[in-house]
Amino acid sequence: MSHRTGGRILNVKALARVEGEGALHVAVRDNEVLDAKLQIYEPPRFFEAFLEGRDFREPPDITARICGICPVAYQMSSCTAIESAFGVSVEGQLAELRRLLYCGEWIESHVLHIYMLHAPDFLGYPGAIEMAAEHRDLVQRGLRMKKIGNQLMELVGGRAIHPVNVRIGGFYSSPDPERMREMLPDLRWALDAAQETVDWVNTFSFPAYEGDWEFVSVVQPDRYPIMGDRIRSASGVLDIPVAEFLDHFSEEHVAHSNALHGKWDRGQYVVGPLARFANAQDQLPPGAAAAADRVDLHGEVRNPYKSIIVRAIEVVAAYEEAIRIIEDYVRPTAPAIPVRPRASVGHGVSEAPRGLLYHRYFLKDDGSIDSCDIVPPTAQNQPAIEHDLLHVVEDNLSLSDADLTHLCEQTIRNYDPCISCATHFLEIRRVDV
Amino acid sequence: MKPRIAVWKFSSCDGCQLSLLDCEDELLALGNAVEIAYFLEATSRVEDGPYDVSIVEGSITTAHDEERIQEVRENSGVVVAIGACATAGGIQALKNFADVEEYKRIVYAHPEYVDTLATSTPIGEHIKVDVELRGCPIDRGQLLAAISALVLGHAPRTKTSPVCLDCKQNGITCVLVSKGRPCLGPITQTGCGALCPSIGRGCFGCFGPADTANVDALTAQLRQLGMTDVGIDEMMNTYATTQFRKLVADQAGTGRGGSDDSGEQV
Ligand code: SF4
Ligand code: SF4
Numbered sequence: 001m002s003h004r005t006g007g008r009i010l011n012v013k014a015l016a017r018v019e020g021e022g023a024l025h026v027a028v029r030d031n032e033v034l035d036a037k038l039q040i041y042e043p044p045r046f047f048e049a050f051l052e053g054r055d056f057r058e059p060p061d062i063t064a065r066i067c068g069i070c071p072v073a074y075q076m077s078s079c080t081a082i083e084s085a086f087g088v089s090v091e092g093q094l095a096e097l098r099r100l101l102y103c104g105e106w107i108e109s110h111v112l113h114i115y116m117l118h119a120p121d122f123l124g125y126p127g128a129i130e131m132a133a134e135h136r137d138l139v140q141r142g143l144r145m146k147k148i149g150n151q152l153m154e155l156v157g158g159r160a161i162h163p164v165n166v167r168i169g170g171f172y173s174s175p176d177p178e179r180m181r182e183m184l185p186d187l188r189w190a191l192d193a194a195q196e197t198v199d200w201v202n203t204f205s206f207p208a209y210e211g212d213w214e215f216v217s218v219v220q221p222d223r224y225p226i227m228g229d230r231i232r233s234a235s236g237v238l239d240i241p242v243a244e245f246l247d248h249f250s251e252e253h254v255a256h257s258n259a260l261h262g263k264w265d266r267g268q269y270v271v272g273p274l275a276r277f278a279n280a281q282d283q284l285p286p287g288a289a290a291a292a293d294r295v296d297l298h299g300e301v302r303n304p305y306k307s308i309i310v311r312a313i314e315v316v317a318a319y320e321e322a323i324r325i326i327e328d329y330v331r332p333t334a335p336a337i338p339v340r341p342r343a344s345v346g347h348g349v350s351e352a353p354r355g356l357l358y359h360r361y362f363l364k365d366d367g368s369i370d371s372c373d374i375v376p377p378t379a380q381n382q383p384a385i386e387h388d389l390l391h392v393v394e395d396n397l398s399l400s401d402a403d404l405t406h407l408c409e410q411t412i413r414n415y416d417p418c419i420s421c422a423t424h425f426l427e428i429r430r431v432d433v
Numbered sequence: 434m435k436p437r438i439a440v441w442k443f444s445s446c447d448g449c450q451l452s453l454l455d456c457e458d459e460l461l462a463l464g465n466a467v468e469i470a471y472f473l474e475a476t477s478r479v480e481d482g483p484y485d486v487s488i489v490e491g492s493i494t495t496a497h498d499e500e501r502i503q504e505v506r507e508n509s510g511v512v513v514a515i516g517a518c519a520t521a522g523g524i525q526a527l528k529n530f531a532d533v534e535e536y537k538r539i540v541y542a543h544p545e546y547v548d549t550l551a552t553s554t555p556i557g558e559h560i561k562v563d564v565e566l567r568g569c570p571i572d573r574g575q576l577l578a579a580i581s582a583l584v585l586g587h588a589p590r591t592k593t594s595p596v597c598l599d600c601k602q603n604g605i606t607c608v609l610v611s612k613g614r615p616c617l618g619p620i621t622q623t624g625c626g627a628l629c630p631s632i633g634r635g636c637f638g639c640f641g642p643a644d645t646a647n648v649d650a651l652t653a654q655l656r657q658l659g660m661t662d663v664g665i666d667e668m669m670n671t672y673a674t675t676q677f678r679k680l681v682a683d684q685a686g687t688g689r690g691g692s693d694d695s696g697e698q699v
Binding site for chain 2: 015043044045046049050054055058061062065066067068069071112116120126127128129130132136139140143144146147150158159160161162164165172173409
């Protein structure tokens with residue numbers, strides 16, 4: 001970091017406590033912020049390119065490797081895209097098992113973020129291990145909550161990171177109801193712990209700042225959204241089937257980054273917990289709804305620092321949903337429904353812990369992939385992150401470089417950015433060779 | 434003094450280093466037994482080297498990373514490469530066998546902004562690696578065992594037998610013989626405890642080849658199940674492609690090699 005006369009440059013070469021490799025660059029001259037960038041260093045891995053020509057059964061396993069923190073999101077968005085291309089839809093208990101697996105991922109990812117990545121910002125520690133020296137019980141509670149999320153993923157998916165049990169049409173095998181029910185006591189403990197977590201994070205002090213973006217998320221008719229086939233903005237100006245996503249949203253390749261920036265034809269938008277909450281607060285299960293009332297959060301929450309509270313409310317919802325699904329679980333007659341390839345295009349979308357994740361596949365008659373597009377949540381949130389940075393720096397120019405830098409890092413972490421995800425895509429365009 | 438540990442990331446999905454944070458029961462004890470001197474995913478506290486143990490995730494795909502990995506080596510006592518990315522170049526090594534300029538054009542509107550080498554290579558091609566843990570992702574138990582051994586001053590030992598042996602030992606029905614499903618278990622190194630066969634799915638080789646692998650024998654079996662040579666090639670060449678290609682090349686002409694010629698070999 002350097003401090004120059006007449007101007008200030010804040011540079012953080014490698015951001016800590018985010019997933020993947022990124023950097024922060026802010027330039028100020030004469031009390032004017034010239035530039036605020038979240039740079040993405042993470043080298044590209046070209047998933048969309050090497051999926052071309054591969055078999056339709058492979059994307060759930062291959063695209064999972066884009067991100068070790070949210071592999072289930074990639075598996076679910078790719079499965080639903082390819083199933084819709086082939087004209088089938090996974091329903092009933094198989095759909096419930098998918099939701100259960102996804103709840104495991106929300107729990108694992110959100111609890112990791114709340115306890116290990118973001119809370120240390122609010123409480124002034126470099127990380128959770130250091131925080132544990134003074135708050136051992138708290139950190140231990142978080143670790144146990146997270147472990148239970150991982151166990152759900154292992155139970156349904158076979159493995160917590162890159163689950164092996166997911167396939168187009170469903171699963172390779174369905175979990176044993178007896179083993180599922182054995183998890184109930186732990187889940188009930190975790191539900192209480194999640195309620196306590198909401199109250200705990202609600203005691204943090206939140207910098208004053210309000211963003212003016214639209215909230216965009218998947219919506220489901222009867223549930224708090226995880227997997228669905230419509231996309232809505234909280235103001236209601238947008239309400240579209242998933243197949244129209246790319247008619248409204250695009251990605252732009254900017255020079256400072258290996259990621260693409262999300263763009264909406266109507267202006268600035270964000271995806272993630274704040275967007276889901278704005279669209280579907282009234283669909284939260286009862287415990288999560290009560291938590292939201294208790295901390296007095298309603299509808300559009302425009303202070304991004306409060307996303308940590310909304311994440312905590314979603315963790316309550318995920319445990320409640322997990323308990324409900326396990327209590328009602330009846331082993332499906334077959335672990336997967338049959339699919340038959342045909343030349344077609346399919347769109348799939350689901351709510352990764354950090355927001356909407358879109359996949360599109362063009363498939364050939366023999367079931368091979370002609371081309372595909374993947375639009376990850378962090379690429380969509382990157383313009384909002386930079387917008388927030390600009391304003392936060394402007395509002396806090398009197399802070400020392402160290403404090404201002406810390407505030408900027410905390411601002412970036414509001415979005416739980418997954419830089420590994422953001423870097424690997426963009427618009428896939430056919431190449432004429 | 435407590436041993437000083439650093440965790441480094443190169444081109445990867447973060448899943449292998451997440452395995453360390455997923456050691457929920459052991460993490461705080463580990464934090465007491467060692468000094469975590471550099472681990473960006475977990476802490477913003479950054480201590481300079483030298484480090485007693487460096488855990489390295491990811492593969493080398495940029496010129497800058499080629500330099501960075503040399504610095505890691507110079508500053509580290511023991512280097513542990515974790516996961517298929519670090520030990521085999523990872524799934525992103527699929528570009529080694531394609532035209533990277535074309536890949537850039539497929540993914541990015543402005544390929545000239547993108548800095549990348551033509552290949553994704555394992556850590557061991559750049560520096561001396563002391564311990565390798567396989568898998569996409571690694572097995573949490575193997576990681577903990579390796580760290581514990583190093584902290585106690587022993588050399589970690591990992592199994593090199595094939596997945597097949599785990600199935601036999603654990604009484605898992607053979608998916609290849611009994612269910613007629615393609616499986617790379619006979620030629621894949623174990624470490625996962627035969628995870629895929631235990632749910633009725635064939636192994637797809639995410640731990641890379643076992644020492645004793647006989648490619649020819651398995652290729653013949655897979656053809657009998659009706660797989661095409663392209664299908665067999667893709668099955669082997671995804672998660673640990675450089676290692677499987679090397680295996681096929683080494684065994685070609687010895688009567689143990691795969692007979693399909695899939696183009697360039699490493
Ligand atoms: S080996 Fe697999 S799990 Fe590990 S970092 Fe690489 S892609 Fe992720
Ligand atoms: S069985 Fe094979 S593919 Fe499955 S986890 Fe084990 S090594 Fe990986």
